[in-house]
Amino acid sequence: MKALILVGGFGTRLRPLTLTLPKPLVEFGNKRMILHQIEALAAAGVTDIVLAVNYRPEIMEKYLREYEEQFGINITISIEHEPLGTAGPLKLAEEVLSKDNTPFFVLNSDVTCEYPFKELAAFHKAHGDEGTIVVTKVEEPSKYGVIVHKPNHPTRIDRFVEKPVQFVGNRINAGIYILNTSVLKRIELRPTSIEQETFPDMVKDGQLHSFDLDGFWMDVGQPKDFLTGTCLYLSSLTKKASKDLTPASTSFVHGGNVLIDPSAKIGKNCRIGPNVTIGPDVVVGDGVRLQRCVLLSGSKVKDHAWVKSTIVGWNSIVGKWARLENVTVLGDDVTIGDEIYVNGGSILPHKTIKVNVDVPAIIM
Amino acid sequence: MSLQIPHREKANGNTGATKAVILVGGSSRGTRFRPLSLDVPKPLFDVAGHPIIWHALTAISKVPSIQEVDLIGYYEEGVFRDFIKDASSEFPNLSIKYLREYQALGTAGGLYHFRDAILKGRPERIFVLNSDVCCSFPLNEMLKLSQEKDAEAVILGTRVTEDAASNFGCIVSDAHTRRVLHYVEKPESHISNLINCGVYLFSTDAIFPSIRSAIKRRTDRPSRLVSYPSSDNLESSFMIDDDDESTRNEVIRLEQDILSDMADNKQFFVYETKDFWRQIKTAGSAIPANALYLQKAMQSGSDELAKPSENIIPPVFIHPSARVDPTAKLGPNVSIGPRVTVGPGARIKESIVLEDAEVKHDSCILYSIIGWGSRVGCWARVEGSPMPMTTHSTTMIKNGVKVQAVTILGKECTVGDEIHVQNCICLPFKELKRNVVNEVIM
Numbered sequence: 001m002k003a004l005i006l007v008g009g010f011g012t013r014l015r016p017l018t019l020t021l022p023k024p025l026v027e028f029g030n031k032r033m034i035l036h037q038i039e040a041l042a043a044a045g046v047t048d049i050v051l052a053v054n055y056r057p058e059i060m061e062k063y064l065r066e067y068e069e070q071f072g073i074n075i076t077i078s079i080e081h082e083p084l085g086t087a088g089p090l091k092l093a094e095e096v097l098s099k100d101n102t103p104f105f106v107l108n109s110d111v112t113c114e115y116p117f118k119e120l121a122a123f124h125k126a127h128g129d130e131g132t133i134v135v136t137k138v139e140e141p142s143k144y145g146v147i148v149h150k151p152n153h154p155t156r157i158d159r160f161v162e163k164p165v166q167f168v169g170n171r172i173n174a175g176i177y178i179l180n181t182s183v184l185k186r187i188e189l190r191p192t193s194i195e196q197e198t199f200p201d202m203v204k205d206g207q208l209h210s211f212d213l214d215g216f217w218m219d220v221g222q223p224k225d226f227l228t229g230t231c232l233y234l235s236s237l238t239k240k241a242s243k244d245l246t247p248a249s250t251s252f253v254h255g256g257n258v259l260i261d262p263s264a265k266i267g268k269n270c271r272i273g274p275n276v277t278i279g280p281d282v283v284v285g286d287g288v289r290l291q292r293c294v295l296l297s298g299s300k301v302k303d304h305a306w307v308k309s310t311i312v313g314w315n316s317i318v319g320k321w322a323r324l325e326n327v328t329v330l331g332d333d334v335t336i337g338d339e340i341y342v343n344g345g346s347i348l349p350h351k352t353i354k355v356n357v358d359v360p361a362i363i364m
Numbered sequence: 365m366s367l368q369i370p371h372r373e374k375a376n377g378n379t380g381a382t383k384a385v386i387l388v389g390g391s392s393r394g395t396r397f398r399p400l401s402l403d404v405p406k407p408l409f410d411v412a413g414h415p416i417i418w419h420a421l422t423a424i425s426k427v428p429s430i431q432e433v434d435l436i437g438y439y440e441e442g443v444f445r446d447f448i449k450d451a452s453s454e455f456p457n458l459s460i461k462y463l464r465e466y467q468a469l470g471t472a473g474g475l476y477h478f479r480d481a482i483l484k485g486r487p488e489r490i491f492v493l494n495s496d497v498c499c500s501f502p503l504n505e506m507l508k509l510s511q512e513k514d515a516e517a518v519i520l521g522t523r524v525t526e527d528a529a530s531n532f533g534c535i536v537s538d539a540h541t542r543r544v545l546h547y548v549e550k551p552e553s554h555i556s557n558l559i560n561c562g563v564y565l566f567s568t569d570a571i572f573p574s575i576r577s578a579i580k581r582r583t584d585r586p587s588r589l590v591s592y593p594s595s596d597n598l599e600s601s602f603m604i605d606d607d608d609e610s611t612r613n614e615v616i617r618l619e620q621d622i623l624s625d626m627a628d629n630k631q632f633f634v635y636e637t638k639d640f641w642r643q644i645k646t647a648g649s650a651i652p653a654n655a656l657y658l659q660k661a662m663q664s665g666s667d668e669l670a671k672p673s674e675n676i677i678p679p680v681f682i683h684p685s686a687r688v689d690p691t692a693k694l695g696p697n698v699s700i701g702p703r704v705t706v707g708p709g710a711r712i713k714e715s716i717v718l719e720d721a722e723v724k725h726d727s728c729i730l731y732s733i734i735g736w737g738s739r740v741g742c743w744a745r746v747e748g749s750p751m752p753m754t755t756h757s758t759t760m761i762k763n764g765v766k767v768q769a770v771t772i773l774g775k776e777c778t779v780g781d782e783i784h785v786q787n788c789i790c791l792p793f794k795e796l797k798r799n800v801v802n803e804v805i806m
Contacts (some may be wrong), residue, residue, distance in 0.1 A: 321745075
């Protein structure tokens with residue numbers, strides 16, 4: 001089987017992190033985002049993966065070669081010279097996607113969930129039509145495009161209602177599809193939207209079904225959602241009793257959902273959790289309080305600091321008694337001085353912060 | 365009335381006897397020192413480990429010709445009893461008395477009311493110190509100038525920035541002779557940036573007749589009182605908070621009623637200090653005062669201060685009965701009161717922690733005053749804002765909003781674990797369970 005991952009642009013919404021690394025290489029739950037997807041696809045029997053990007057991701061190639069070898073798969077980078085939307089890239093990669101008659105997966109690289117590729121493929125095969133959209137249930141369907149099924153059919157899609165003002169259902173497109181190669185005939189090589197053009201076209205012919213997603217789902221394209229998504233991911237690890245998590249019985253773990261790379265060092269008298277990810281080679285000092293935060297590799301949080309709802313970028317340093325909160329994001333190699341308070345600061349790489357950031361601000 | 369006392373040389377020197385008067389005000393005053401003055405009279409509030417007026421007494425005790433100090437104010441009798449007891453044993457060469465006004469008489473009115481007590485022992489000169497002043501009190505220098513010039517009055521002056529000057533009494537002086545030519549209390553326009561520090565040395569021959577003639581003018585022409593300074597100006601005046609009181613006939617104030625008159629016709633000189641000077645007006649101004657007195661103690665090699673170390677950035681005062689964990693980092697400019705406990709890994713900077721307060725582990729206290737018996741939870745952060753050393757204000761503009769520079773917790777307040785309190789004033793007995801910023805918590 002084959003898959004196409006829609007990576008798109010630079011991932012500007014996830015700046016300042018994506019000023020340093022392309023979004024697919026940013027670690028989510030101590031694993032690069034793209035690796036979560038490649039791993040799950042390979043496990044479902046996918047042998048060819050196309051990454052649809054619209055910039056030259058030199059740094060990515062190194063990692064992709066590594067993953068090709070690791071999983072015994074082929075990874076192709078398909079570069080759009082002008083952005084082709086969400087459907088155009090499929091046409092551009094037609095050669096790979098139609099190399100055999102098996103269906104192919106399509107996924108948005110921003111989406112994280114417990115990828116149900118095997119079940120999805122089985123379901124798709126069973127209904128026999130051209131395409132299947134993974135859907136997730138949301139609490140506030142009025143903010144999304146909602147899927148409405150045909151009367152008397154549990155999965156065949158009748159229509160899409162964009163931002164419904166009246167309740168018509170609560171299933172929304174989760175950004176993961178499985179499509180037959182025949183769908184490629186419906187797409188022209190031009191900037192075009194799969195949601196607005198290809199799918200309505202398939203719906204007209206009764207060729208599109210929905211598949212309900214179990215468990216969590218999150219678009220982690222921006223820092224706030226990246227943190228929320230991390231919480232959901234860690235909760236799912238807890239639910240699966242993953243051995244990667246630091247046991248809740250550990251003295252410094254508070255409230256569980258704590259993922260710590262074995263190479264990280266934790267000081268004395270810390271209180272860590274819930275929902276904390278600590279990357280490789282991170283150093284956490286004494287008396288540090290961490291909750292709902294991500295410390296990326298090589299970062300350092302000094303003694304007595306207090307960090308909440310914050311992403312600490314690679315190699316950044318958080319000073320003693322510093323306090324970071326409210327979706328603060330430190331880019332690569334940022335230094336927060338001792339005793340400094342940062343409230344919702346987005347700090348660009350290589351900056352040193354010596355005065356409080358009292359209200360949310362971007363520090364250039 | 366015999367105010368013309370015969371000149372008499374002291375037997376043991378060529379300086380006549382000198383007395384000191386500290387004007388301490390009363391409980392209806394000092395409202396701007398709330399919430400701290402709700403629990404302790406402002407003159408007895410501890411900065412750098414000692415009550416505000418203790419610092420003045422220390423300076424007074426270094427003037428050899430002073431044996432007697434009178435505290436004049438209208439607090440209840442018992443308020444200063446313990447302080448006077450302690451101070452009398454600490455300064456055995458000083459006889460300290462509290463003279464209570466039964467109604468507020470004004471700074472000059474109080475002096476005049478107690479003239480007999482003050483003149484007892486026939487002092488040649490009296491120092492008059494406002495208690496809400498924080499400075500090095502260069503009293504011997506003022507005395508020297510007074511003798512050199514055979515002055516009837518010497519005022520302590522300091523230079524401030526032009527925009528700050530109009531909040532104070534402004535002095536125009538002759539640069540050479542140092543004679544005061546003109547004095548205006550809180551002028552509307554710029555007159556001078558040399559301002560009144562609230563510390564005076566008067567010849568007894570001059571001051572009481574001056575007050576008496578002011579009283580006489582008052583009785584003759586009471587209407588003059590109506591044209592009083594605007595309430596804006598009163599806001600920043602020494603000791604004075606209630607304007608209705610000041611319009612009563614009995615109230616005679618040194619600043620408004622006496623000094624400008626003296627500039628006209630007396631031997632009135634100014635001693636300009638280059639040392640630190642601050643007014644202790646609002647509660648927040650205790651923080652710069654604390655810092656300045658601690659720095660003074662450090663520079664004079666005081667053995668009261670905590671020894672500098674990796675975790676003690678001088679100057680820091682720690683009361684002997686306080687328990688500070690060795691992993692806590694303190695300073696600079698920190699005073700820790702009696703029986704305070706500071707937990708492991710706490711950080712305290714530019715702050716005053718008062719008696720019986722508890723600061724838990726890994727908390728952080730910056731530019732704040734922690735009230736008596738208050739508790740700061742673990743990983744809590746209580747913070748004010750750093751202020752330029754040259755400012756004479758305790759509010760500042762932050763992100764376009766006027767805020768309290770110093771965070772103040774009144775008596776027995778509690779800050780929950782991990783809570784952040786920023787630029788707030790918290791009245792006594794409140795519990796803070798949520799983060800607060802730029803608020804006054806009733």
